[in-house]
Amino acid sequence: MTFFRSLFVATRLWFILTVFVLLFITAYAFPILFPLVQVAFVVFIILIGLDSWLLFRTKAGNGIFTRREVPDRLSNGDENPITIYLENRYSFRTDVEVIDEIPFQFQRRDVLFRARLNPRETRAIRYELRPTRRGEYSFGAVNVFALSPLGLLKRRYQVEQGKMVAVYPSFLQMRQYELLAATNRLTEVGVKRIRRIGHSMEFEQVRPYATGDDVRTINWKATSRRSDSQGAALMINAYQDERSQPVYCLIDKGRVMQSPFDGLTLLDYAINASLVLSNIALMKQDRAGILTFSDHIGQLLPADRRTGHMLRILELLYRQKTRFLETNYESLYASVRTHIRQRSLLLLFTNFETVSAMQRQLPYLRRLAKDHLLLVIFFENTELRNLLEQPAADTEQIYLKTIGEKFTFEKRQIVKELAQFGIQTILTAPQNLTANTVNKYLEMKARGMI
Structure with a gap:
């Protein structure tokens, strides 16, 4: 049974069989050709047996050695490298086809690679996967189909079944910002140089x-x-520089954060930005904390900067789950007032589509801003921006652009209205969220606002 499970037929064999069918049909019309076709078919059967002997004369581990290298953790929203190592232990040149059974979350059926390996040659096949959801991803087997020089049959080698990998918030992005900050090269990712105004106290x-x-x-x-x-x-x-100042990321897990952009939800963009911002705050000797909320308060991690605190932040953000229900800002205000007693910088990641939606929550935002320095971060609709940049060709497009202009205007109105009550804001495209958030934090530090 092991033999038959590993045996597959190559495309070349089906092609030759088709040719023999046509030859036998021709020999039926011209009987003089029938003996020649019979001899050729017997030779073909012998070649199949020879091909089978070449492929299966060795044990399973002595033909093609295969190993897949996957990181212990994948970074959400980033390109993660995957490597498959191949070694040809046959005594002849071998063509191989590699099919990697990647997790179903990627919805890809094109992970097929082809290579030609000389005897004892080693080859590394590298590709990248970009997950868009946090959680556990299960890799299946690596299937390697080996062909002899005859190319009639294939032998399948199947290795590394059932590898489970966790997808965490974007720690690759966090490390990138950390490295650039350590070498004073943050401008490469859009972080501006902020001139310090005045003196720290x-x-x-x-x-x-x-x-x-x-x-x-x-x-x-x-x-x-x-x-x-x-x-x-x-x-x-x-x-x-003033140190040990509390910096909290308040992450809205409600319905308004469900909108997708480039595969990730706005919630995942906020989680990735919170991870980077918390790490930058710790590098600036501030204390970083996390609070999540939706229809009720989720988890609260008090602001701290002790050893291992960054790992606790990463684990908390990784385990966030939500049903995207309506957000309850009243419970947010009550929780902040109860648990965050010291004046802190609060970075509220949420989204407002209309002025009326913001005004319903404005009383709670004003109360938060009274006791703390509040920074509201919400998102620009990039699809609307692309629509407005294109010229209108007919009446329908004019109507759509008018509606788009209205929504874009309301976003700018939200910024102005919040500024009237002394509430800092960031209106940003999702892909620029991290850089703009770090910029604003460094600006506030430079101006001595926190």
């Missing part, structure tokens, strides 16, 4: 004046004391 030390220091920071009392004891020398007050 957190005192560090009194030190001697150096060329280029701001003369407004001269400490005249310390200067006079030093002049009396060690000679004339100017002393200045040195300040450092």
Whole structure:
């Protein structure tokens, strides 16, 4: 049974059989050709037996060695590398076809690769997968079909069945921002250089004046004391960035975050941005926390910056589930007031399509902004923007563009109305969410707003 399960027929064999059928039909009309066709068919049967012997004379592990290399975790929304290693242990050149049984979530049936391997040759086949949902993904077997030089039959080698891989929020994007921040190259991903305005209020030390220091920071009392004891020398007050400030990402898991863009929901874009922003905040010595909510409060991770806190944030974001019900902002306000006592920066990831939808939640937003520094982040409809950029060719398109202009105008009105009550906003396209959020956070740090 193992032999027959591993035996497959190549396309070349079916083609030759078709030719023999035509030859036998021709020999029926011209009997003189019948003996020649019979001899050729017997030779063909012998070649099939020879091909079978070449492929199956070795044990399963001594023909084609195969190994698939998959990361322990996949990054949601990113291209993740997958590698399949092949080694030809036959004594002859072998053509191989590789079919990888990838998880059903990708809905792909084109993961087929072909290669030609010389004896003892090793080959690495690399491709990429882009998951769009968090959760567990199950990889099936790697099927390798080997053909001898005759190319009549195939032998299947099936390895690595049942590998389970978890898809986490975009940790590849987080590492990219972390690396660029460490090397001062954040401008490569759209993060602007922010000029610091004024001075931080957190005192560090009194030190001697150096060329280029701001003369407004001269400490005249310390200067006079030093002049009396060690000679004339100017002393200045040195300040450092304020640290250990609470930064919370409030993630709306309600119905408004269900809209898809490039395969990911707005919720997953918000989760990926929250992961990157939390990591940047920890690098800036601030404390990062997470609060999720929809029709009720989900999970709350208090702001902290102890060792291992980033891993706790990653695990919390990975396990977020929702039914995309109507959001309850009243419960959000009650939870923030109860659990977040210290004034903090609150980054609220949500979405408002109309001014009336925002006005229904405005009383709760104003109360949050009264006790904390609130930044509301919502999304631009990129499909509408593409529609508005195209010229209208008929009356129907004019009507659609008019409706689109109305919705786009309402988005800008939301920004203006929130600004009237001192609420910071970001209106962004989903693909620019992370860069724009990090930009705004760094701007607020530079301006001493938090």
